[in-house]
Amino acid sequence: MALPEVKQSATEARLASLSLPTAGCTRDAREAALARLREMGLPNRRDEYWKYTRPDTLVQPEAPKAALFTADEPMMFDGIDRLKIVFIDGVFSPEASDDLSLEGVQIERLEDICCKDIHWAKELYGVLEAGGQQPVARPLAALNTAFASDGVAIHVTGKPSKPISLIYNHDSESSDAFLHHVIRVENEAEVTILENGPAASRFNKCMEIDIADGGILHHVRAQGRDHERRAATHMFARLGAESVYKSFTLTVNGVLTRNEQVVELTGDDAVAHVAGACVGDGDFHHDDTVFITHDAVNCESRQVFKKVLRNGATGVFQGKILVKEGAQKTDGYQISQSLLLDEDSQFLAKPELEIYADDVACSHGSTSGAIDETALFYLCSRGVPKKDATNMLTLAFLAEAVDEIENKALAEDIVSRLEGWLKRRS
Amino acid sequence: MLEIKNLHVKLEEEDKEILKGVDLSVEAGKVHAIMGPNGSGKSTLSYVLSGRDGYEVTEGSATLGGKDLLELEPEERAAAGLFLAFQYPVEIPGVGNMTFMRTAVNAQRKARGEEELSAAEFLKLVRAKAKTLQIDADMLKRPVNVGFSGGEKKRNEILQMAMLEPKMCILDETDSGLDVDAMKLVSDGVNALRDQGRGFLVITHYQRLLDHIKPDVVHIMADGRIVKSGGPELALEVEHNGYADILAEVN
Ligand SMILES: Nc1ncnc2c1ncn2[C@@H]1O[C@H](COP(=O)(O)OP(=O)(O)OP(=O)(O)O)[C@@H](O)[C@H]1O
Ligand SMILES: [Mg+2]
Numbered sequence: 025m026a027l028p029e030v031k032q033s034a035t036e037a038r039l040a041s042l043s044l045p046t047a048g049c050t051r052d053a054r055e056a057a058l059a060r061l062r063e064m065g066l067p068n069r070r071d072e073y074w075k076y077t078r079p080d081t082l083v084q085p086e087a088p089k090a091a092l093f094t095a096d097e098p099m100m101f102d103g104i105d106r107l108k109i110v111f112i113d114g115v116f117s118p119e120a121s122d123d124l125s126l127e128g129v130q131i132e133r134l135e136d137i138c139c140k141d142i143h144w145a146k147e148l149y150g151v152l153e154a155g156g157q158q159p160v161a162r163p164l165a166a167l168n169t170a171f172a173s174d175g176v177a178i179h180v181t182g183k184p185s186k187p188i189s190l191i192y193n194h195d196s197e198s199s200d201a202f203l204h205h206v207i208r209v210e211n212e213a214e215v216t217i218l219e220n221g222p223a224a225s226r227f228n229k230c231m232e233i234d235i236a237d238g239g240i241l242h243h244v245r246a247q248g249r250d251h252e253r254r255a256a257t258h259m260f261a262r263l264g265a266e267s268v269y270k271s272f273t274l275t276v277n278g279v280l281t282r283n284e285q286v287v288e289l290t291g292d293d294a295v296a297h298v299a300g301a302c303v304g305d306g307d308f309h310h311d312d313t314v315f316i317t318h319d320a321v322n323c324e325s326r327q328v329f330k331k332v333l334r335n336g337a338t339g340v341f342q343g344k345i346l347v348k349e350g351a352q353k354t355d356g357y358q359i360s361q362s363l364l365l366d367e368d369s370q371f372l373a374k375p376e377l378e379i380y381a382d383d384v385a386c387s388h389g390s391t392s393g394a395i396d397e398t399a400l401f402y403l404c405s406r407g408v409p410k411k412d413a414t415n416m417l418t419l420a421f422l423a424e425a426v427d428e429i430e431n432k433a434l435a436e437d438i439v440s441r442l443e444g445w446l447k448r449r450s
Numbered sequence: 451m452l453e454i455k456n457l458h459v460k461l462e463e464e465d466k467e468i469l470k471g472v473d474l475s476v477e478a479g480k481v482h483a484i485m486g487p488n489g490s491g492k493s494t495l496s497y498v499l500s501g502r503d504g505y506e507v508t509e510g511s512a513t514l515g516g517k518d519l520l521e522l523e524p525e526e527r528a529a530a531g532l533f534l535a536f537q538y539p540v541e542i543p544g545v546g547n548m549t550f551m552r553t554a555v556n557a558q559r560k561a562r563g564e565e566e567l568s569a570a571e572f573l574k575l576v577r578a579k580a581k582t583l584q585i586d587a588d589m590l591k592r593p594v595n596v597g598f599s600g601g602e603k604k605r606n607e608i609l610q611m612a613m614l615e616p617k618m619c620i621l622d623e624t625d626s627g628l629d630v631d632a633m634k635l636v637s638d639g640v641n642a643l644r645d646q647g648r649g650f651l652v653i654t655h656y657q658r659l660l661d662h663i664k665p666d667v668v669h670i671m672a673d674g675r676i677v678k679s680g681g682p683e684l685a686l687e688v689e690h691n692g693y694a695d696i697l698a699e700v701n
Contacts (some may be wrong), residue, residue, distance in 0.1 A: 034527065035499035050506075094612055161628075321655075350479070389573060396542075397503065398540050399541075399542045400541050401501075401502050401503065401524060402536070402539075402540040402542065402594075403542070403545075403550070403554075404501075404523070404524035404528070405500050405501070405502075405524050405527075405528055405533075405534055406523045406525075406526050406528055406533075406551075406554035406557075406558075406610060406614065407528035407529050407554045407557045407561065408525060408550075408554050408557045409523075409525050409557060410523065410524075410525065412553065412557065413525075416545055416549075416550070416553065417542070417544075417545070419544070419545075420542065420544025420545045420593075421544060422544075423543075423544040424544070
């Protein structure tokens, strides 16, 4: 089917300022992605999948300006021993990064793998993204595969002693960055990936994660901190038998964030948990879009998303569990909740279940509510000032999502960041 | 200590008067009990004193140690020394019992310009007090009142009271839902706090609690007023004859 005229011209307008990197082994994948993209076109607000989030500013040729936000708060994960890989406005910075060698893992810059003939990452780059285009198109991910300017390939073969920390700094008020990472976790290997930082004025990030049988990947991300920045991110994960994928995202700032999680459970007994907590104020718009496919027996998936919204902020959740034929004994859970601190804020949720197997247990729920006045009075009657009591109840509301983080030190870091945000704004 | 004069209270949302001129004065060092039929306004009085939303005071006054309670926010009333043990303690998922109590204790200390307790000091104190109320470590760690049995919730109220050391304690049916042994524990907890500087207002339906916590004065509340006051013998009279005689007499 031919693209509608408007869509085609918007897509071409965007592509006009971009050019495919010339050489390298990902060239074929990039060309294929570009062809895919031209077929589907970039999203516009008539698309069902973009009903609640206007993609205009993510799609327009120029990145809207985003002022750098300078707060004297420490950077996220500062107290955690980790291997730091730093990108500034979407470009790898060797000076700011640690030495990339660490036992149990090989880390290479994307452009370096391109010089090699044979490389595992070539089998992955663009592959999960292409697979994830069905049944719903994700054009911004294809755009990313085609034009990613940087990124890393992380090959986890053992159990590295510390987390790999991807840090995205924002330095220019009009940066437009594409990063694409590929990660492969081998059998019995285990890794923790951290991500933080505002990244760029407009950030498009794609991560493809392939977890072999028995592999484990923990992902903890903190999206901050420049208020005007925009981000569209995709995580594509493919899980082998008995593998584990646990991802948590904290978002505390940003006028526009669209986080897509596309997870496929392809081996029996695999476990996927995706969770998110966000707190937003004013023109904050935050969208979690999740698509989990169960395509094996006895797998477990959990989606836990909590949003605290005020002064007119908007939260969106689109979450789907697809249980394919034969994916018996699936255990699927999905909850999305918002705490609306005033009447101007809104939460738009679209939970979906699509099940083609008969022996499954899936549940989903979505709620939207205000602070519990009775609980608030109880706390105040014990002497806790109303603002503090409200903050305590807000943190309590977010707790179910934060509890998804297994590593206690990381969870504490997330909580203290949330506390700081709440305190600053109360 | 607590002075209530001609207190009239209506619901904010509807034109319904619930308290119709309450006069009550609790002196420091004394225990006053309030009994009265269901729906007579006992809990409403306790909520209005502690500052819950939804009520409107149309007439009268309430002061604590000379301070106008009705002007203060709930947390300021608490810092001024008022404590209410709820008839229905509230469950708060996600907030640890211990964190809650420490925040409350330190918030009050701060409001009064006192030094805050360190984590270690607090822990030591709460453990000792919890022990006498037979509240185990697990209950301290769990979210506030979540999954607590009725009796456990009531004991948790008394633990909070013991930690906060308020000047004026209002206990709203703290005895309901308690087994015989727990009743003894709770009463001992209350009695341990009785001293010259502290007043108690104990709302109850049963003489049984008053066997343990001996009141100085007993009031009968009916239809939003204190209709009769007397000594401990008044509670016994209610226990034996119900309210009919008393109500007939005052009407
Ligand atoms: N928010 C409210 N909305 C409607 N009615 C109310 C409200 N609060 C109190 N009332 C009414 O006011 C009256 C007094 O209630 P209150 O709870 O104070 O009684 P009580 O003396 O504590 O009763 P009990 O012994 O059953 O605990 C009752 O008729 C009750 O239904
Ligand atoms: Mg009552």
